[in-house]
Structure formats: C-alpha cells, structure tokens
Amino acid sequence: MIFESHAHYDDEVFDEDREVLLSSFAEHGIGTVINIGASMSGSEATVKLAEQYPFFYGAVGVHPSEVEELDEDSFEQLRALCSHEKIVAVGETGLDYHYPEPAVDLQKEWFARQLTLAREVKLPVIIHSREAAKDTLDIMQALRAGEIGGVVHCFSYAKEMAREYLNMDYYFGIGGVITFKNAKKLKEAVEYIPIDKILLETDSPYLSPEPHRGERNSSLNLPYVAKEIAAIKGLSYEEVVERTEENARRLFGL
Numbered sequence: 001m002i003f004e005s006h007a008h009y010d011d012e013v014f015d016e017d018r019e020v021l022l023s024s025f026a027e028h029g030i031g032t033v034i035n036i037g038a039s040m041s042g043s044e045a046t047v048k049l050a051e052q053y054p055f056f057y058g059a060v061g062v063h064p065s066e067v068e069e070l071d072e073d074s075f076e077q078l079r080a081l082c083s084h085e086k087i088v089a090v091g092e093t094g095l096d097y098h099y100p101e102p103a104v105d106l107q108k109e110w111f112a113r114q115l116t117l118a119r120e121v122k123l124p125v126i127i128h129s130r131e132a133a134k135d136t137l138d139i140m141q142a143l144r145a146g147e148i149g150g151v152v153h154c155f156s157y158a159k160e161m162a163r164e165y166l167n168m169d170y171y172f173g174i175g176g177v178i179t180f181k182n183a184k185k186l187k188e189a190v191e192y193i194p195i196d197k198i199l200l201e202t203d204s205p206y207l208s209p210e211p212h213r214g215e216r217n218s219s220l221n222l223p224y225v226a227k228e229i230a231a232i233k234g235l236s237y238e239e240v241v242e243r244t245e246e247n248a249r250r251l252f253g254l
C-alpha cells in the first residue's frame with residue numbers, strides 16, 4: 001500500500017473534515033502516514049494523531065521558519081517527545097532562505113542542534129532545504145549526517161546535489177512538484193536517483209500535484225505522484241508503490 005512519508009494533518013485546514021478524510025485512507029490504498037511536526041505545537045499535535053490512528057507515525061521537530069520559538073526549555077520538551085513509541089524521526093529541520101527571517105545564524109544553530117538531537121536519540125532526520133543548498137550540505141557534512149540517516153523532503157535541487165545526498169546515503173522525498181510542467185530539473189534528478197532511495201510524500205496541505213494544483217492537498221493525491229515517477233523511471237505504478245513503501249519502512253524502522 002501507499003506509504004505517505006510527509007504530511008501535516010495537524011494543520012487547521014483539516015479541522016472540519018479530518019476524521020472523515022483520514023478514515024477514508026485505507027479504502028483508497030493509503031496504508032501508512034508519517035505526520036511531520038513543523039513547530040512545537042505541531043509536534044505535540046503529531047504525537048496525538050499518532051496515538052489516535054494506528055496507521056499514523058510521527059516526526060517531531062521545528063521547521064527553519066519557526067525556530068524563533070525555540071529555547072532550552074522547548075528544546076528539552078522536543079527531546080522528551082522523541083521517546084514516544086510512535087515517533088520515528090526528528091524533523092522537519094533544516095534551512096529556508098526564501099524569506100529574510102528568521103536570521104540565517106539562528107536557523108543554522110537550531111538545525112545543527114536538531115541534527116545532534118537525532119543522533120542522540122538514534123532517529124533519522126527529515127531535512128527541509130529551500131534555496132539553501134550549500135549551507136545545508138556544509139552543516140550536514142560537518143556533523144557527519146550520513147551516520148544519522150534521513151530523507152531530504154520535497155527534494156527540489158538538481159542532479160549534482162542529488163549526488164551529494166546519495167553519497168551520504170540519504171533518501172529523497174518526491175511529491176506533487178514532480179507533476180508540474182516546469183519541473184524539468186527535478187524530473188532529471190528523479191531519473192538519476194535510484195528507485196530504492198525514493199519516498200512518496202505530499203507535504204499536505206501544500207503542493208498539490210496536477211491536475212489539482214493550487215487546491216488543498218491530501219495523501220489521496222499520491223497516485224498522481226507515483227504515476228509520474230513510474231513514467232520517468234520506466235517502472236509500473238505498482239512497482240513504484242511497493243518499492244517506495246519498502247524504502248520508507250527501511251528508513252523509519254517499521
């Protein structure tokens with residue numbers, strides 16, 4: 001069944017129909033979901049969702065755009081959440097230079113701290129890197145992130161950068177962007193990345209694939225992503241679903 005490796009079902013846009021939506025997943029072939037914390041409250045909500053739904057697991061972390069809320073106290077709370085039996089990764093964490101805030105130094109500091117936390121609690125990391133390719137890689141290499149393991153979520157860089165992450169044995173989260181007509185660079189990268197390093201993800205509620213671009217996204221749209229990957233790699237749809245599920249289970253130890 002389809003393994004959704006990155007979604008934010010704690011988001012308030014799901015408040016009105018969350019229960020109905022999530023309960024419909026099994027009949028649509030969605031077998032497992034990793035809900036991703038992007039803030040302290042999101043991480044706490046992730047734990048609750050994972051407790052509520054047997055097919056949900058979680059990652060706890062603070063997104064680079066939210067690191068201003070971190071201090072020693074909240075970071076200790078984050079560490080405590082990592083010991084929950086259904087928490088299988090630290091993240092999302094990384095660098096995002098799309099907006100001028102938060103300051104680069106603050107983003108780097110909390111990215112490094114969360115990588116070190118992942119190492120300490122022995123969980124893989126979910127990396128968010130946007131317009132920050134070189135700095136992300138520099139920090140990961142300096143902290144020997146290859147030993148920690150993880151996935152570069154919503155991978156959006158070119159083949160050359162994919163090679164660097166492959167050298168660290170990382171996985172690549174591929175989502176709706178792969179279906180966009182202007183995603184030529186990403187399609188080339190996906191052609192290059194071995195199928196045993198690819199995970200399916202939506203980043204719901206964001207980044208809906210064609211033909212639903214711009215709408216609220218959900219894991220129900222993952223077949224569009226899997227079909228596009230199948231076409232690029234010359235595999236069957238079923239093979240892509242099966243292999244990406246195996247990959248996710250290997251990475252998250254499920």
Ligand code: NI
Nearest residue numbers: 006036092203
């Ligand atoms: Ni995300």
